[in-house]
Amino acid sequence: MTEVTAALGDITTQRVDAVVNAANNRMRGGGGVDGAIHRAGGPAVLADCVARFPHGLATGDAGWTTAGRLPARWVIHTVGPNYAAGQDDRALLTSCYRRCLEVADELGATTVAFPLVSAGVYGWPLDDAVRVAVETLGATPSGVREARIVAFSQPVLDLALARL
Template identity: 65%
Template sequence: MEITLSTDDITTVAVDAIVNAAHHALRGGGGVDGAIHRAGGPAILADCIERYPHGIPTGQAGWTTAGNLPAQYVIHVVGPNYTAGQRDPALLESGYRNALRIADELSVRRIALPAVSAGIYGWPAQEAADIAVRTLLGTTTGVAEAIFCLVEPRLYKAFGKALEKAERGGR
């Protein structure tokens, strides 16, 4: 899998699937979640309600239509809320692995991702980046290209360091 970094708004990137850093209720919210729901329109929320009436647990993922977004699907990942005490790295790894599992089920080849849990959920940027890159590179998948959309300079820098570490063999 090729991993690239971008400063583009995730809602504008033309890919097969966009990953959403979602709240467990899957009803929209702030940050990336809110931006995806606003740009994608009401079809995403309607699909969330129909498919996941009770939401999904932390570390899990589900998918919906992408509505008006330049993608076919949105893969909703519920990352751990570091600020609320959910600090087990396995939960963050699980979210990324489940996103790739769903991507494979949907035959996704190109995917755009945010820094799951590293925004309003407060996960330390470098640790979140290391976990994300290590998990994507260490998971067998049919996804050929993963584009991390990182509009915050601190996240772009952290993911750049994580990729450098991976290239040196320090996955």
């Protein structure tokens, strides 16, 4: 059973088997968490994205690459729904977390750090983003021992801790 935890910090410095990247469909880097992971991981992350995902990745899906210079071994990329652009299907957001756990299981990763997918520039309402993350990570059967939600600010951490 997966233990869902929450921590305040920078996802790019987490010492876990895999970090999750909230990517865009193109899989070529971007802003927010995506940009931070690509900058910290270096050019190897982008090169692996280009090689593994030449046509990008569908919303709600996930796939993995090397972590480059990150302390993690892998980056699991997932494309969340863009709420701000009208993609408000909660099932797509739930799918992101489920698919990430499936990919982690394929890799043999037992510790995974997650951002709150779609809660940044994609505008998913924060309270619901936390609810989806905690409920889905806790209810999805997986070999992952720890699914760590990494909050970038104290208010987000407090919200996550209240849901655990």
